[in-house]
Amino acid sequence: MNPHTIVGLAPGMPSEFLTGPFENEDARGVVDEWAHCHQDDAVVWAKKACSKEGMMIGPSAGAALKVAIDVASRPDSKGKTIVVVFASHGIRYTAHPLWKEVKAEAISALPVPPNMDKEAPTLLWSSDDP
Numbered sequence: 001m002n003p004h005t006i007v008g009l010a011p012g013m014p015s016e017f018l019t020g021p022f023e024n025e026d027a028r029g030v031v032d033e034w035a036h037c038h039q040d041d042a043v044v045w046a047k048k049a050c051s052k053e054g055m056m057i058g059p060s061a062g063a064a065l066k067v068a069i070d071v072a073s074r075p076d077s078k079g080k081t082i083v084v085v086f087a088s089h090g091i092r093y094t095a096h097p098l099w100k101e102v103k104a105e106a107i108s109a110l111p112v113p114p115n116m117d118k119e120a121p122t123l124l125w126s127s128d129d130p
Contacts, residue, residue, distance in 0.1 A: 006042045006059045035070065037063035043098050045069070046090065056090035059098055 037045075039059070046062025049055045057065070068084035071077060093099070 006037070006039050006063050035067040037066045039063075041066050046098055050090065055086070057086050058088055058090045058093040059096060061086035061088070061090070062098075 042059045042063035044062070045066040046057050046059055049057050049062065049065055064084050064086065068082050072080075072082040090098070094103070
């Protein structure tokens with residue numbers, strides 16, 4: 001367990017999802033395998049989900065997606081349904097480096113300082129007007 005940038009996954013943090021509440025049962029007994037996703041891969045897969053599928057997800061969901069793709073790519077997974085849960089929306093992670101390119105593009109497109117004139121037109125730019 002080392003420090004990482006996958007926000008939402010806490011290494012070494014005990015989870016009630018694995019220890020109960022079950023009647024004399026430890027949930028780890030129902031887990032088939034544990035998987036790993038490098039923090040850089042988590043960001044890559046979160047960006048892919050956003051750009052290719054329109055799903056704005058955070059780094060922990062990117063890690064879950066990467067692992068699900070790995071499982072689905074196995075020969076023994078052919079014809080099977082793989083389900084992955086994305087626990088939160090990516091809007092919660094706007095301060096994460098995941099969105100630094102998008103933020104830089106938005107900042108460069110906005111006037112500095114912002115126009116706070118209440119009489120300014122609502123539409124300042126139109127794609128119909130080159």
